Amino acid sequence: MAPTKGSSKGASSGGAKGSKPSSLSSASRVSKSSKKNVKRPPPKEMKTKARTEKENLAKKKKRVYTEAELNLPKLNTITPVGVVKPKGKKKGKTFVDDEEGMMTILAMVNAEKDGQIESKMIKARKLEEIRDARHKEMEARQAVKSKKLEAVKDSIRNAKKGKGSDEKSSEASTSAKGAKSSKPKRKSVSFA
Amino acid sequence: MRSLTEEETKTLFTKIANYTGSSLSQLVAPTTGDGPNGEGERMVFRIQKDRVFYMPLKLANLAVSIPRASLLSVGTMIGKFTKTGKFRLALTSLDVIAPHARYRLWIKPNGEMPFLYGSNVVRAHIARWSEDAPEHSGCIVYSMDDTPLGFGVTARSTAEIRKLDPTAIALFRQADVGGYPFHHLKEHHLNGKLEFMESLDVNTKVILHFGVGFLCIK
Numbered sequence: 001m002a003p004t005k006g007s008s009k010g011a012s013s014g015g016a017k018g019s020k021p022s023s024l025s026s027a028s029r030v031s032k033s034s035k036k037n038v039k040r041p042p043p044k045e046m047k048t049k050a051r052t053e054k055e056n057l058a059k060k061k062k063r064v065y066t067e068a069e070l071n072l073p074k075l076n077t078i079t080p081v082g083v084v085k086p087k088g089k090k091k092g093k094t095f096v097d098d099e100e101g102m103m104t105i106l107a108m109v110n111a112e113k114d115g116q117i118e119s120k121m122i123k124a125r126k127l128e129e130i131r132d133a134r135h136k137e138m139e140a141r142q143a144v145k146s147k148k149l150e151a152v153k154d155s156i157r158n159a160k161k162g163k164g165s166d167e168k169s170s171e172a173s174t175s176a177k178g179a180k181s182s183k184p185k186r187k188s189v190s191f192a
Numbered sequence: 193m194r195s196l197t198e199e200e201t202k203t204l205f206t207k208i209a210n211y212t213g214s215s216l217s218q219l220v221a222p223t224t225g226d227g228p229n230g231e232g233e234r235m236v237f238r239i240q241k242d243r244v245f246y247m248p249l250k251l252a253n254l255a256v257s258i259p260r261a262s263l264l265s266v267g268t269m270i271g272k273f274t275k276t277g278k279f280r281l282a283l284t285s286l287d288v289i290a291p292h293a294r295y296r297l298w299i300k301p302n303g304e305m306p307f308l309y310g311s312n313v314v315r316a317h318i319a320r321w322s323e324d325a326p327e328h329s330g331c332i333v334y335s336m337d338d339t340p341l342g343f344g345v346t347a348r349s350t351a352e353i354r355k356l357d358p359t360a361i362a363l364f365r366q367a368d369v370g371g372y373p374f375h376h377l378k379e380h381h382l383n384g385k386l387e388f389m390e391s392l393d394v395n396t397k398v399i400l401h402f403g404v405g406f407l408c409i410k
Contacts, residue, residue: 097195099234102220105198109205110214120326124349 193240193255193263200273204237204244207271207279211330211343212292219246219288237270244270244279246288283342283367286332290340293332295325297346297363304335307342308370316358325350331363342368 049055096102196204209216222234234249240263247255247267255266268288271281281289299307303317319336327349333341344363346353353362 093197095195096198096201097236099220099222101198102201103217105201106205106217106220109202109209110216113206113209114214117326117329120329121324124326124351128351 193238193245193252193260193266196237196239196244199277200239200244201237203273203277203279204270207281208285208289211281211289211294211332213294215292218292238266239273240266242274243272246270246285281343281367283369283371286340286343286367286369289343290332295322295329295331295346296334297321297331298334298336298338299341301336304341307333307365308368310365310368310370312347312361312365313344313363314358315353315356315360315362318353318362321350321353323350327352333363333365333368340369342366342370 096105205216208219220235220237222232235246236249236252238245238247238252238255240260243265245265245267246269251267255263268284269282270285270288271279273279297313297318298320299313299317300319303313306317307313313333322331325331325346327346329346330343331346332343335341342365344365344367346363347361348356356362
């Protein structure tokens with residue numbers, strides 16, 4: 001079987017050479033011949049790497065953990081006041097519909113109000129006292145002032161009186177002396 | 193319509209306590225009367241949108257069957273919460289707070305009209321007043337025949353009022369019954385829903401407000 005195959009191959013190739021001189025390009029011919037003649041290295045055995053090997057493991061996508069999963073202590077993180085809600089607290093409004101609850105709130109409010117009013121009253125009373133004291137002081141001061149003024153007035157009046165009487169008496173005495181001692185001749189002018 | 197939260201209740205009571213004495217507790221205590229076990233009806237506060245209403249528990253329970261959006265008024269309107277959480281007493285609360293008033297002031301007949309037209313009370317118009325009232329405290333204003341006319345805040349303490357000259361302001365007006373016609377008009381204008389109110393004249397509405405409660409739906 002083998003020799004026949006080889007002979008037929010050789011015959012066909014020789015015929016082609018002889019019959020077709022230059023219809024095919026030289027390059028193709030060359031390439032054909034070169035392809036045949038190329039020396040290839042012996043095929044190597046492809047080795048598949050085990051999954052457990054380093055390279056394979058490295059390529060795999062790593063799992064990303066969230067911060068909550070890691071349970072890390074929260075350091076240097078700022079949480080706004082309104083955002084954090086106390087745990088275990090009931091969500092929503094707490095209604096007061098029972099009488100006792102209302103009464104306790106009422107009592108609290110009443111006590112607060114009474115305290116406020118009391119303090120207001122005390123304050124008002126204190127202010128009133130201060131005002132009264134000031135008023136009294138003012139009156140006393142006014143009285144002292146008026147007394148002083150009166151005293152001064154009296155002294156002036158007395159002084160005036162005293163002075164007037166002295167002057168009068170002195171004048172009277174001098175006039176009396178003058179009249180007695182010398183009656184000066186009156187200068188007279190006569191017209192001829 | 194819902195009952196008030198703790199905070200709201202506190203705000204409401206603090207405001208009412210400005211005008212009333214310790215007998216304020218009578219407001220929430222059950223009335224003695226005609227209950228099945230000899231006990232009276234309990235009065236409760238309810239809030240609808242931002243308005244607070246005062247009504248018997250029975251009426252409150254009945255009103256539950258009406259959807260929130262449709263319910264306009266039930267019982268006696270006490271006042272409303274502002275957006276900032278404060279509470280404003282309305283004129284309609286007068287008949288609730290007047291019997292429990294801490295400080296009272298009676299005005300002379302010649303001072304009634306100026307007060308009802310919205311001006312403050314001047315010294316000359318005061319006939320009588322409760323002693324020992326500090327300044328800036330809530331006070332109920334009465335006419336000489338003991339009809340509550342409104343409420344306000346004292347401008348001075350009673351001791352100081354005595355010394356004031358006749359034209360000086362003694363009490364700042366907060367609300368007065370002269371506001372009823374205006375209130376009626378305003379409410380009608382705002383809601384545009386109180387069609388049946390049109391058929392009632394002003395006096396009828398006043399009577400309705402003074403009653404223990406009425407239900408008003410659209």
